[in-house]
Amino acid sequence: MKRVPMTVNGEKALRAELDRLKSVDRPRVIASIAEAREHGDLKENAEYHAAREQQGFIEGRIQELEGKLSQCQVIDVTSIPHSGKVIFGTTVVIVNIDTDEEVRYQIVGDDEADIKHRKISVNSPIARALIGKEEGDIACVATPGGEIEYEISEVLHL
Structure with a gap:
C-alpha cells in the first residue's frame, strides 16, 4: 500500500x-429521505430524489476520506530537527531571480494543496524543484513558458 504524506493540520482537517x-450531514439526509417518503408516490417526488442523490454524494465522500486517512502518513515537521533544507511540510520563501518577486509557500500533501493559502503539493513542479535544497540555493522550475530560477531565501519549520 502506498503511503501518502500529510501534515498534522491536513489530517485534522x-x-x-x-x-x-x-x-451531522448523514443523519440530516436520512431524516430528509424519511420525510420525503411520507409524502407518498416516490416516482414523482423531487424531494426524495434530491435527498437520495445528496445521500450518494455524502456516502461517496465518506468512503473517499476514509480511504485517504487509511493511507496517509502524518508528518509532524515541528518534531524534525531544523536542518535548513527544504523538506515536506516546511514553509519556503523564494525569490524569482528575474523579477525579484518574493513568494512564500508551504509544501504539503496533495489533498491539502491550496494555492490561495500558499500551500503547494509536494508533487507540484515547483515543490519538486525545491525539495532537498537549502537557503541560498537556486532552484530551476520548468514551466510551460520556459524555466524560471528561484533563490531560496528562507526555510521555516512552522
Missing part, C-alpha cells in the same frame, strides 16, 4: 470533515 459528514 480531513478527520473534522469526516466527523461532520458522519454525525
Whole structure:
C-alpha cells in the first residue's frame, strides 16, 4: 500500500470533515429521505430524489476520506530537527531571480494543496524543484513558458 504524506493540520482537517459528514450531514439526509417518503408516490417526488442523490454524494465522500486517512502518513515537521533544507511540510520563501518577486509557500500533501493559502503539493513542479535544497540555493522550475530560477531565501519549520 502506498503511503501518502500529510501534515498534522491536513489530517485534522480531513478527520473534522469526516466527523461532520458522519454525525451531522448523514443523519440530516436520512431524516430528509424519511420525510420525503411520507409524502407518498416516490416516482414523482423531487424531494426524495434530491435527498437520495445528496445521500450518494455524502456516502461517496465518506468512503473517499476514509480511504485517504487509511493511507496517509502524518508528518509532524515541528518534531524534525531544523536542518535548513527544504523538506515536506516546511514553509519556503523564494525569490524569482528575474523579477525579484518574493513568494512564500508551504509544501504539503496533495489533498491539502491550496494555492490561495500558499500551500503547494509536494508533487507540484515547483515543490519538486525545491525539495532537498537549502537557503541560498537556486532552484530551476520548468514551466510551460520556459524555466524560471528561484533563490531560496528562507526555510521555516512552522
